[in-house]
Amino acid sequence: MNFPLSLSRRTALRGLGISLGLPWFESIVPRAAAASIAPTPPQRMAFIFVPNGVHLPDWTPETEGYGFDLPFILDPLAPVKDDLMVITGLTHDKGRANGDGPGDHARSASVFLTGAQPRKTNGADIRSGMSVDQVAAQAAGKLTRFASLELGCEPGRSAGNCDSGYSCAYSSSISWSGSASPLGKETNPRFVFERLFGNGKAKEMDKNKIRRDALKKSILDFISEDAQKLQAKLGRADQHKLDEYLTGVREVERRIEITESEPQHSADIDYPIPEGIPGDYGQHLRLMSDMMVLAFQTDSTRISTCMFADAGSNRSYKAIDVPDGHHALSHHRGDAEKHAKIRKINQFHVAQLSYFLQKLKATPDGHGNLLDNSMIVYGSGLSDGDRHNNENLPVLLAGHGGGSVDTGRHLKVPTETPMCNLYMSLLDRFGASVDFIGDSTGRLSGLQI
Numbered sequence: 001m002n003f004p005l006s007l008s009r010r011t012a013l014r015g016l017g018i019s020l021g022l023p024w025f026e027s028i029v030p031r032a033a034a035a036s037i038a039p040t041p042p043q044r045m046a047f048i049f050v051p052n053g054v055h056l057p058d059w060t061p062e063t064e065g066y067g068f069d070l071p072f073i074l075d076p077l078a079p080v081k082d083d084l085m086v087i088t089g090l091t092h093d094k095g096r097a098n099g100d101g102p103g104d105h106a107r108s109a110s111v112f113l114t115g116a117q118p119r120k121t122n123g124a125d126i127r128s129g130m131s132v133d134q135v136a137a138q139a140a141g142k143l144t145r146f147a148s149l150e151l152g153c154e155p156g157r158s159a160g161n162c163d164s165g166y167s168c169a170y171s172s173s174i175s176w177s178g179s180a181s182p183l184g185k186e187t188n189p190r191f192v193f194e195r196l197f198g199n200g201k202a203k204e205m206d207k208n209k210i211r212r213d214a215l216k217k218s219i220l221d222f223i224s225e226d227a228q229k230l231q232a233k234l235g236r237a238d239q240h241k242l243d244e245y246l247t248g249v250r251e252v253e254r255r256i257e258i259t260e261s262e263p264q265h266s267a268d269i270d271y272p273i274p275e276g277i278p279g280d281y282g283q284h285l286r287l288m289s290d291m292m293v294l295a296f297q298t299d300s301t302r303i304s305t306c307m308f309a310d311a312g313s314n315r316s317y318k319a320i321d322v323p324d325g326h327h328a329l330s331h332h333r334g335d336a337e338k339h340a341k342i343r344k345i346n347q348f349h350v351a352q353l354s355y356f357l358q359k360l361k362a363t364p365d366g367h368g369n370l371l372d373n374s375m376i377v378y379g380s381g382l383s384d385g386d387r388h389n390n391e392n393l394p395v396l397l398a399g400h401g402g403g404s405v406d407t408g409r410h411l412k413v414p415t416e417t418p419m420c421n422l423y424m425s426l427l428d429r430f431g432a433s434v435d436f437i438g439d440s441t442g443r444l445s446g447l448q449i
Contacts, residue, residue, distance in 0.1 A: 013223035020223050021298030023245045025238040041366035043430050044296045044374040046304045049174050051313045052330040053382035054394045055343040061410040068410040076351035082408040084398040089413035095390040104388035105312035106166035108381030112174045115420035115438015122161035126169050131176045132423040136303050139432035145300045150175045151288045152185035152307035171311040189287040190256050190276035252290045289356035320348050330385025353378050374399035404429045406449045
């Protein structure tokens with residue numbers, strides 16, 4: 001009788017500063033598990049933020065429940081429609097002024113995952129609340145190489161006044177490890193790639209990268225010996241899975257190399273692009289999605305956040321024939337031409353989300369795929385960019401949560417239901433239950449029928 005390999009989930013392929021984590025193999029069973037019992041893949045969570053609200057008439061499905069038609073903005077999600085839920089009616093009350101005056105954009109980002117009223121200050125005395133991703137990271141972070149992964153596509157600033165007296169830290173961060181501790185995000189795909197697959201201390205990793213670059217080889221060249229030894233021990237199905245995985249890693253590495261060789265300039269943004277960051281915004285977003293997929297696939301982390309753009313972003317979108325700034329357009333005052341441009345921007349963002357979800361769905365995980373074992377929240381902290389309102393937020397929940405989320409539906413919840421009630425329910429499914437988060441009033445019913 002052939003028993004599965006007794007390898008640890010921490011097993012990695014190594015060579016010259018490289019530590020390449022492995023995907024989930026049927027042949028790999030934790031030592032403590034019985035040979036006849038297949039291990040259960042872990043749950044993952046990701047939270048994706050988009051700025052300036054959306055054009056709700058082209059976002060909201062006309063019918064509730066199953067069988068709804070995807071409106072214009074959500075149309076790119078057709079390949080994964082059965083794997084997601086559109087939720088309408090959720091509110092972030094603490095994103096409202098509540099006596100603090102202007103600053104809706106800064107509040108919309110800081111409240112997105114915290115549900116806490118930010119202190120209005122542009123000094124060092126910032127204060128919000130712990131975000132849901134970091135609550136989960138406290139519970140599961142010790143099980144993985146990285147407790148969480150914070151990504152973004154605009155660098156932002158951590159100090160200064162960015163919105164009517166609110167610190168830039170509020171506008172450029174959605175992840176907070178504590179009430180006064182916003183977490184910085186990485187915007188360079190190369191740095192994320194090196195972090196995921198580097199091995200050793202920072203100085204060591206830098207030296208080894210210089211040596212690898214001088215040799216002009218792929219990271220896979222340095223772990224080939226380990227890979228060949230592992231291939232010989234795996235079953236046929238897992239050998240194929242390893243081949244696919246290594247091919248996928250090389251493809252991402254190749255795309256990063258291409259962006260690094262291209263002129264780093266884009267008319268879509270008004271700040272200098274550091275080396276390694278693609279000039280094409282769509283390519284940048286897709287590479288960051290690839291980083292999250294690789295991180296989940298190798299169990300490097302189970303929790304990630306990604307800001308498609310900072311709160312109040314005025315990025316232009318010439319690639320989709322929208323040369324206007326996003327923030328400026330969001331103040332549409334009912335202008336039909338501006339509405340048409342806004343919905344194109346909204347659809348572009350959703351198309352990048354669809355890319356991420358399809359990559360998750362195409363990545364095997366246990367007896368299913370990564371999307372089966374994930375819960376992905378996508379949305380904005382504002383509903384309409386012109387009204388700056390915080391009720392009836394545009395929210396999508398994708399992934400099946402290991403079978404605990406009934407997808408393929410449009411779920412309407414009572415008006416003023418706290419967004420944090422959704423987070424409470426997700427934390428329960430993640431195995432990180434808490435008594436409250438932000439302004440939660442309980443759990444969100446209806447996620448599973």
